[in-house]
Amino acid sequence: MLETRSISRRFGRTLALDRVDFQARPGEIHALIGENGAGKSTLVSIIAGRLAADSGQVLLDGAALRAGVSAAALRRARIAAVYQSPMLFERMTWEENLALGGFGAGASPRELDAVAARARQIAAASGFDLPPPRALVADCSVAERVRLEIVRALSFEPRVLILDEPTSLLAPAELKIFLDALGRLRAAGRIVVLVTHKLAEALAVADRITVMRRGRVVATMPAADTGEAELARLMIGALPGAPARPPRDPDPAAAPALALAGVTLVREGRRVLDEISLTVRPGEIVGLAGVDGNGQAELVEAIAGAVKLDSGGIAPAPGGASVAVIPQHRDRDGLVLEMTLWENLLLAAPLRARLAPRGFIASRAARRFCAGLLDRFAIRAAAGSACAAGALSGGNRQRLGVARALAGAPRVIVAHDICRGLDLGAAAQVRRGLAEFAAAGGAVLLISTDLDELLECCGRLLVIVRGRVREAPAADRDPERLGLLMAGAAA
Amino acid sequence: MSRRLAAALRPAAAIGCALAAMAIALALLGASPLAVAADLADGAFGNWIAFTDTLARATPLVFCGLAVAVAFHGALWNIGADGQLVVGALAAGALGPALAGAPHTLAIVAIIGAGGLAGALWGGLAGWLRARRNVNEVISTIMLNFIAAQLLSWAVHGPLMEPSGAFPASRKIAAAARLHLYFAPTRLNLAMLFAVALAAVCELGLFRTVPGFELRALGRNRRASAFFGLPIARLTVGAMALSGALAGCGGAVQISAITHRLYETISPGWGYEAIAVALVARLSPLGVVPAALLFGALDNGSQAMQRADGVPAQLVYVVQALVIIVMLAFDAAAGGGWRELLEGGAPDRPDATAETCDA
Numbered sequence: 001m002l003e004t005r006s007i008s009r010r011f012g013r014t015l016a017l018d019r020v021d022f023q024a025r026p027g028e029i030h031a032l033i034g035e036n037g038a039g040k041s042t043l044v045s046i047i048a049g050r051l052a053a054d055s056g057q058v059l060l061d062g063a064a065l066r067a068g069v070s071a072a073a074l075r076r077a078r079i080a081a082v083y084q085s086p087m088l089f090e091r092m093t094w095e096e097n098l099a100l101g102g103f104g105a106g107a108s109p110r111e112l113d114a115v116a117a118r119a120r121q122i123a124a125a126s127g128f129d130l131p132p133p134r135a136l137v138a139d140c141s142v143a144e145r146v147r148l149e150i151v152r153a154l155s156f157e158p159r160v161l162i163l164d165e166p167t168s169l170l171a172p173a174e175l176k177i178f179l180d181a182l183g184r185l186r187a188a189g190r191i192v193v194l195v196t197h198k199l200a201e202a203l204a205v206a207d208r209i210t211v212m213r214r215g216r217v218v219a220t221m222p223a224a225d226t227g228e229a230e231l232a233r234l235m236i237g238a239l240p241g242a243p244a245r246p247p248r249d250p251d252p253a254a255a256p257a258l259a260l261a262g263v264t265l266v267r268e269g270r271r272v273l274d275e276i277s278l279t280v281r282p283g284e285i286v287g288l289a290g291v292d293g294n295g296q297a298e299l300v301e302a303i304a305g306a307v308k309l310d311s312g313g314i315a316p317a318p319g320g321a322s323v324a325v326i327p328q329h330r331d332r333d334g335l336v337l338e339m340t341l342w343e344n345l346l347l348a349a350p351l352r353a354r355l356a357p358r359g360f361i362a363s364r365a366a367r368r369f370c371a372g373l374l375d376r377f378a379i380r381a382a383a384g385s386a387c388a389a390g391a392l393s394g395g396n397r398q399r400l401g402v403a404r405a406l407a408g409a410p411r412v413i414v415a416h417d418i419c420r421g422l423d424l425g426a427a428a429q430v431r432r433g434l435a436e437f438a439a440a441g442g443a444v445l446l447i448s449t450d451l452d453e454l455l456e457c458c459g460r461l462l463v464i465v466r467g468r469v470r471e472a473p474a475a476d477r478d479p480e481r482l483g484l485l486m487a488g489a490a491a
Numbered sequence: 492m493s494r495r496l497a498a499a500l501r502p503a504a505a506i507g508c509a510l511a512a513m514a515i516a517l518a519l520l521g522a523s524p525l526a527v528a529a530d531l532a533d534g535a536f537g538n539w540i541a542f543t544d545t546l547a548r549a550t551p552l553v554f555c556g557l558a559v560a561v562a563f564h565g566a567l568w569n570i571g572a573d574g575q576l577v578v579g580a581l582a583a584g585a586l587g588p589a590l591a592g593a594p595h596t597l598a599i600v601a602i603i604g605a606g607g608l609a610g611a612l613w614g615g616l617a618g619w620l621r622a623r624r625n626v627n628e629v630i631s632t633i634m635l636n637f638i639a640a641q642l643l644s645w646a647v648h649g650p651l652m653e654p655s656g657a658f659p660a661s662r663k664i665a666a667a668a669r670l671h672l673y674f675a676p677t678r679l680n681l682a683m684l685f686a687v688a689l690a691a692v693c694e695l696g697l698f699r700t701v702p703g704f705e706l707r708a709l710g711r712n713r714r715a716s717a718f719f720g721l722p723i724a725r726l727t728v729g730a731m732a733l734s735g736a737l738a739g740c741g742g743a744v745q746i747s748a749i750t751h752r753l754y755e756t757i758s759p760g761w762g763y764e765a766i767a768v769a770l771v772a773r774l775s776p777l778g779v780v781p782a783a784l785l786f787g788a789l790d791n792g793s794q795a796m797q798r799a800d801g802v803p804a805q806l807v808y809v810v811q812a813l814v815i816i817v818m819l820a821f822d823a824a825a826g827g828g829w830r831e832l833l834e835g836g837a838p839d840r841p842d843a844t845a846e847t848c849d850a
Contacts (some may be wrong), residue, residue, distance in 0.1 A: 306714075306718050332715070334718065336711045339708065343708075347716075347721075349719065361698075361699050
């Protein structure tokens with residue numbers, strides 16, 4: 001049995017964990033749910049030995065685990081964790097990464113081929129795809145990275161497997177296989193701790209569910225005895241507002257606000273974008289569904305003007321002020337973490353034009369403007385607008401990116417995975433922001449792997465598979481059919 | 492203590508630690524650390540001549556330190572301030588003799604402008620190679636340093652050699668093109684003021700203008716800069732050209748105010764020392780001024796120290812190196828600033844730790 005006894009942990013003035021007692025039994029999948037900042041990630045980091053608790057103990061089968069133990073000791077204790085942000089070396093191949101992680105414990109680091117073979121074996125058993133041989137992690141998509149982490153964790157045959165929000169990046173088909181794999185681990189008597197904010201998922205796979213709120217455990221109960229409404233109430237104290245009104249049909253005669261024609265991009269001989277043509281009209285939210293890594297990131301780069309196309313055209317021309325892009329990797333592509341929040345606003349050309357007239361930055365006005373934005377979008381920053389972007393939590397960084405895009409008053413917003421890792425309230429707020437933007441005549445291209453989100457928010461739906469985009473027929477507006485299209489089935 | 496105050500005190504603490512380490516080394520060598528320090532200070536600030544000499548020695552370090560700081564803000568590792576200073580001096584030395592008869596102000600503008608332009612071309616070339624051909628600027632600027640040094644050597648032995656042909660030096664520049672020494676025989680002149688004004692301009696440019704902001708954003712996150720459509724190629728070439736121009740002005744000022752002619756040894760390695768100056772200044776243009784003064788004082792005081800205590804003058808280089816090392820160690824311990832900039836871009840922070848940092 002895995003057990004924590006009265007664990008507390010403080011970060012500065014914030015009490016992240018307040019005397020947390022938590023138990024997970026062998027042969028169970030235990031879901032840990034809660035909003036951003038509820039303390040889930042802190043708790044699993046302490047269980048996995050990555051963080052030290054201020055007080056309290058972690059026990060495995062009655063024996064106390066020391067905090068901050070080495071990776072090797074954890075492996076001996078057979079605790080494996082997959083974190084929300086994959087911990088991989090960017091400039092190394094994925095095989096080298098697995099080898100460095102003590103992959104399979106027996107494989108010599110030099111025998112990368114053996115590592116690759118073993119990885120393929122585990123991946124096949126779990127139903128995952130691996131990146132092409134010798135691919136650099138830097139070139140892997142987020143989903144590929146998460147899959148690598150899971151393969152690595154499974155290779156240890158762990159007694160305790162901790163998964164911190166792993167499923168938000170998996171495609172529906174992969175998700176099912178993955179959850180089946182979890183079921184097999186349970187059957188083998190292992191302890192699986194699944195951190196998630198998806199209530200339906202927790203209800204579907206978990207045996208028991210523990211709900212956290214503001215650093216405390218508020219309830220632990222069998223999954224069979226509860227439902228989404230109760231869990232949501234426990235998590236946030238109140239149900240989130242009604243979902244945004246479905247968008248009305250845009251004027252079919254209106255000229256498109258964003259038009260792509262035959263957009264093609266070749267990387268290392270592969271057509272990562274293959275003759276993509278699409279239009280988004282004013283007042284419309286178009287959804288682009290797809291398994292992560294099928295060209296979405298490159299498409300966003302192309303629309304932002306960050307890459308040169310091999311052929312095709314984009315109107316309006318990339319780099320202009322009328323299109324705002326919210327990239328998937330908010331830290332890597334969307335923010336300068338060392339700069340202040342108000343400076344990060346200046347990255348967007350329209351805001352630069354407004355807050356730096358004639359090339360000189362009006363820093364006082366920029367700070368004021370930023371403070372207003374923080375207020376309006378309920379972004380929590382300890383030091384206000386002068387805070388470094390890196391000091392914000394993930395959810396707040398995400399909302400800053402959305403706030404910045406909306407504040408620039410663009411005609412088009414291209415948003416990639418904007419609700420990833422956001423809790424229910426924050427996600428609803430972000431979606432409402434987009435819906436209001438569209439209702440006011442803005443055009444939105446919403447790229448996501450989350451089908452529920454797309455079905456809820458979008459009018460037309462497109463599917464991207466291996467760099468090709470096609471329209472999903474209206475008859476296919478259900479998760480199962482879309483899942484098949486995303487996996488590459490013929491329409 | 493507030494975070495900002497701690498960060499501001501770090502250079503002072505680093506200098507203190509380096510000096511303490513030096514004192515221990517001196518004591519082990521049998522010299523009296525206090526006497527050495529007194530003689531060093533006396534040589535640097537002891538009298539009017541010594542003090543103005545320190546200022547004169549610090550001046551080129553300010554120019555080159557600004558050059559390094561500006562480029563480093565854009566994560567452009569300009570190691571070529573020395574070569575840029577040399578070509579600046581070369582242009583000034585070549586133009587200077589021809590300015591006889593020109594009005595004084597015009598001649599000064601022309602000679603410093605020529606130096607700045609030559610430096611801009613030298614630095615801009617490395618920037619262009621980086622932007623168009625992705626040539627690592629560390630390598631190209633080091634190579635351009637060698638080329639500049641050979642160019643200077645060839646010039647003073649060949650086309651620009653003084654008429655008697657006895658010395659490897661150029662003809663004296665015209666009197667009109669010389670910055671006045673207001674307090675002869677001291678070497679005090681307007682160049683230091685000019686350098687301080689440039690530092691203020693760089694500070695404003697980097698932190699108050701859009702191109703400065705774009706350069707800093709580029710230096711800290713190249714990918715995000717591409718996503719937001721910043722003109723990366725233009726910023727790269729522009730920043731390197733500006734950096735070269737600053738160093739080139741430093742070379743021209745040296746010719747105009749101090750030497751009045753070209754020598755093969757016009758730079759004792761200011762461009763390299765300037766990297767240390769910029770680091771101690773934590774890349775702050777205004778901070779470059781006191782940092783350059785410190786290094787200038789150490790350079791200047793070292794001669795007096797050698798005469799009075801028999802301690803080799805080279806010892807101050809050890810002190811300078813220790814300051815840098817201690818400072819980098821302090822920064823690494825404080826977890827940020829430099830390390831992040833040097834490693835290029837931001838590491839992925841796990842949400843487990845980030846999640847708890849807000850209010």
